[in-house]
Amino acid sequence: xxxxxxxxxxxxxxxxxxxxxxxxxxxxxxxxxxxxxxxxxxxxxxxxxxxxxxxxxxxxxxxxxxxxxxxxxxxxxxxxxxxxxxxxxxxxxxxxxxxxxxxxxxxxxxxxxxxxxxxxxxxxxxxxxxxxxxxxxxxxxxxxxxxxxxxxxxxxxxxxxxxxxxxxxxxxxxxxxxxxxxxxxxxxxxxxxxxxxxxxxxxxxxxxxxxxxxxxxxxxxxxxxxxxxxxxxxxxxxxxxxxxxxxxxxxxxxxxxxxxxxxxxxxxxxxxxxxxxxxxxxxxxxxxxxxxxxxxxxxxxxxxxxxxxxxxxxxxxxxxxxxxxxxxxxxxxxxxxxxxxxxxxxxxxxxxxxxxxxxxxxxxxxxxxxxxxxxxxxxxxxxxxxxxxxxxxxxxxxxx
Ligand SMILES: [Ca+2]
Ligand SMILES: [Ca+2]
Ligand SMILES: [Ca+2]
Numbered sequence: 001x002x003x004x005x006x007x008x009x010x011x012x013x014x015x016x017x018x019x020x021x022x023x024x025x026x027x028x029x030x031x032x033x034x035x036x037x038x039x040x041x042x043x044x045x046x047x048x049x050x051x052x053x054x055x056x057x058x059x060x061x062x063x064x065x066x067x068x069x070x071x072x073x074x075x076x077x078x079x080x081x082x083x084x085x086x087x088x089x090x091x092x093x094x095x096x097x098x099x100x101x102x103x104x105x106x107x108x109x110x111x112x113x114x115x116x117x118x119x120x121x122x123x124x125x126x127x128x129x130x131x132x133x134x135x136x137x138x139x140x141x142x143x144x145x146x147x148x149x150x151x152x153x154x155x156x157x158x159x160x161x162x163x164x165x166x167x168x169x170x171x172x173x174x175x176x177x178x179x180x181x182x183x184x185x186x187x188x189x190x191x192x193x194x195x196x197x198x199x200x201x202x203x204x205x206x207x208x209x210x211x212x213x214x215x216x217x218x219x220x221x222x223x224x225x226x227x228x229x230x231x232x233x234x235x236x237x238x239x240x241x242x243x244x245x246x247x248x249x250x251x252x253x254x255x256x257x258x259x260x261x262x263x264x265x266x267x268x269x270x271x272x273x274x275x276x277x278x279x280x281x282x283x284x285x286x287x288x289x290x291x292x293x294x295x296x297x298x299x300x301x302x303x304x305x306x307x308x309x310x311x312x313x314x315x316x317x318x319x320x321x322x323x324x325x326x327x328x329x330x331x332x333x334x335x336x337x338x339x340x341x342x343x344x345x346x347x348x349x350x351x352x353x354x355x356x357x358x359x360x361x362x363x364x365x366x367x368x369x370x371x372x373x374x375x376x377x378x379x380x381x382x383x384x385x386x387x388x389x390x391x392x393x394x395x396x397x398x399x400x
Contacts, residue, residue, distance in 0.1 A: 033261045034344055036085045036143050040258045042299035047256065054253025057246050058082070063221050068241030070222035071123040071233045072116035078216065078250070081139045085257060086341070086348025088139030090359045094220070097134035102325040107132050113326070114219045116232060123233065133323030133331075137202055138359040141341050141348070145200070146255035147305045148338070149209055150292035153190040153197050159287065159310045170284050170374045172312030175204040175335070177327040182214070182227045183207055187294055195328075199311045202357045203326040204335035209254045210247070217242050255297060259305060260341035264399045273396025276389055280381035285310055285336040285374075308339035308400065317372020320356065332373060343398035364397050365390070 037059075039051045059079035063069040074094060075081050081092040095115040098105040105112050110129040119125040128134055156174060164171040176195035179185065186208065189196055200206035206215065214227035222232055226244055229237045264270050277283055286308040295301040313333040321332035329335075334357055342364070346353055353363050361367035371379040385393065 033263060034347060036141060036257070036260060036341060036344065036348075038258050039256050040146070040299050043256060043297075047252075047297065047299075050249055050252045051256050054249040054251070057250050058253055063223060065120050068223050070116075070118075070120040071231075072111075072119050072126060073222040074114075074116055074118060074220045076221060078220075081220070082142055084348045085142045087141045087345040087354070088359075089349050089352075089354050090136075090138060093136045093138050093358065095128070095134050095136050096324060096326070097128050097132040098324050098326075099131070100133050100323040100325075100331060102328070102330055105325075111232075116219070116222070119233075135322035135324035136358040138354055138357070140202070140337065141260075141345060142254060143257055143341050144259035144305065144307060144338070145209060145257060146295070146297065146300045147259060147290070147292055147303065148199060148307060148309070148311060149255060150186075150295040150300050151199075151290050151311065152188055152293040153186070154188065155290065155293075156197055156199070156311055157190060160312055168281070168284065169377050170281070170314065172285065172310055172314055172336070172374075173328075173333075174198070174311075175313055175327040175329045177205055177207055179207055180211055180214075180227075183211055198327055199335075201326070202334055202337070203329040204311060204313055205326040205329065209251045213247055213250050213254065217247065255300065259307075260344055260400070262306075262340075262399050263343065264395075267395070267399070269392045269395045270399045271396075272389075273392035273394070273399075276385065276393045277396055280385070280393075281378040282382075283308075284378070285312070285314055286339050287336075306340060309336045311335060314375065315373040316375060319370050319372050322358075339397065339400050342400045364394050 039048060043051065062077045069076060081088050096113040097115060098107055098113055107129055111126045115128060116126050160172050160174060162171055162173045175198040176192055177198040179196055185191065185196055196207055198204045198207050200209065200212045206212040214225055217223040217225055218228035219232060223241045224231060224238050225240045225242050225247055227247065229240065231238045287310045288306055288308055289304060290307055291304045292300055292302060313329050313335055315330065315332045316334050317332060320334065323331050325331055353361065355361035355364065355367040356370060361370055368379060368382050
């Protein structure tokens, strides 16, 4: 009897511990304005249904050997790296390798540019060849991509200043990329020497969301399609393992993912911080406002939005130079990342910040302090702010 009582007590005690630790481990369910996954408003019923189909393919479809996984791969589903469509962590990085000069990638015959460090049973995974330099990439948040996709080339070129004609030390340039055979140029596309303006990926080397998607299936999961039919292991063309329809549904899903909503906008610290952001030149690259041109999706057509990017490449200095090039992007050049959703990025990063292309910055301030090159002057101005002004600027960034 007494034994049983002690037994019961210890069970109760364990439960209490379990519950109290669970409370600490499980964050409270996020409110709607804190969620990134969800469609933009203004979609038709048919468009919403298509969004859902893409959502399922993106988040729920986990590939296995039976459904075509590999033989070389990095992960088994889009959602495993892009959880909740938020930013990923250093545990979900991709590695790409090449060399320091920008003569094209000399390691393509050795599995470049992307490393597949996993393989199905009986196949040797890849390793980084001797002599290759490499960069690590954390997954970006996939929010508001449709808006970025439908900004006109003309608008982007108007933001570029390759020769720094206005002398502010900032010279954004587009990444001019060769179109994959299955891509067609967007409405009113501008081309130079047969190349077009890339806008997705951390070096802006992907032309559009179709390229990004077909490439991710192929390179990240070893899933071939009519668009990217070559098996990454054998190099041979093989039958498609994902349908055109599914790829197009995923593209539609990415295009119609909503934009993060700013929070605490009426807080005076936040509005002062916003003014400082403009004043110390952050907004010269992190452009607060862009607009879309025509889009076949009416909810994306001719809209103004606040992404805090110019989608252009900037030389960020020696500290961020990984010795890896992509398209016309040199080793120290990175595309300005959109800052919308910055304050929410911790939600998908285990409550921590992992910022910059490889997640090396553990706080917003650390990310700013790693800015160099074209952003050196702006960084200096940040360092010259009073500690109260720094707090205001960071509160503004956290409100995005
Ligand atoms: Ca395969
Ligand atoms: Ca490879
Ligand atoms: Ca300039």
